[in-house]
Amino acid sequence: MMTPIALTIAGSDSSGGAGIQADLKTFAALGVYGASVITALTAQNTTGVSGIHQVPAEFITAQIDAVFSDLAVGAVKIGMVAQPASIDAIVAGLTRWSPKHVVLDPVMVATSGDRLLAAEAVDALRTRLIPLASVITPNLPEAAALLDEPIATDEAAVENQGKRLLAMGCRAVLIKGGHGQGAESTDYFIDAGKTITLAAPRVATKNTHGTGCSLSSAIASGLAKGEDMETAVRNAKAWISAAISAADRFSVGRGHGPVHHFHKYY
Known part of the structure; x- marks a missing residue:
């Protein structure tokens, strides 16, 4: 039996809650072997980012x-890519090795509000x-930034933005509603044929550091295990909701603490 393997291409988070560290924890929690390509080192903690080294x-x-010359990578998750040269290297690498699944989390702003992506990198x-991605997973502000538009405030606007993001060449879009308001956190999954609404109760916790990284990695984990896209997205949403719900079992840092990747185990 083949071991499911996922690769994360992303930045390192020195405090362990987001980025490469969150991705590897997610893969492990979901029974997938994780490999990593580090695009940037960040000096950061739960209160913010104090430095980025490309x-x-x-x-x-x-x-x-x-990684690709030796490991049978089933899915790739891409997170922080802060400069055009990094994007060029990743595009060339993915074109060379053509992995079956690519989950792109267009990380532009950290949970703390720190901007992580240079303006010229957004165009790249x-x-x-985006055209290489099986699915992209922007939150509401990131979806708006990719389209140079105001943040969507209702379901019709979210769906409209999702369809325009699809037109950029990816096969599916998951717009995450964690930045919205209301009792439920609703994500919207949009592909060529349908829009699916995925709602979960909004959890009252400030410990949300690394949620986006972890959700996209959970989707990649499902794809690496052979799940179809919709199943992978649904399972990832259920898992991240549980990880956020269990986040307050941790006491880590003074700011936005991490989610509990291993909530099923301790």
């Missing part, structure tokens, strides 16, 4: 080739990386 593009390439994300 990994040179040629070393991103070296990591991608090392739109035109080069």
Whole structure:
């Protein structure tokens, strides 16, 4: 039997709650072997990002080739890619190795509000990386930023933005409603044929550091295990909701603490 393997291409979070660290914890929690390609080192904690050190593009390439030349990668999750040269390296690597599934989390702003993506990288994300994605997972502000529009405030506007993001070339879009209001946190899954509404009770916790990273990694985990896209998205939504619900079992840091990736185990 093949071991399901997922690869995360993302930035490192020194405090362990988001980025590569959250992705590897997610893969492990969901029974998938995780590999990583690090695009940037961040100096950050639960209160914010104090520094970003970019990994040179040629070393991103070296990591991608090392992983794919040896491991049978079932799905790739892409997180923080802060500069156009990194995006070029990733696009070339994915084109060279053509993995079956690519989950793109267009990380532009950290949970703390810190901007993580340079303006010139946004255009490269739109035109080069999105067309390679099986699914992209923007939150409401990220979806708006990708389209240069105001944030959607009702279901019709969200669906409309989702369809326009699809037109950029990805196969599916999951717009996350965690930044919305109301008793439920509603995500919208949109592909060529349908729109599915995925609602979960909104959890009153400030411990939401790394939720976006973890959700996209959970989707990649499902795809690596052979689930179809809709099943992977539904299972990932249920898992992240449980991880957020259990977040207050942790006491980590003074700001936005992490979710509980291993809520099923302790």
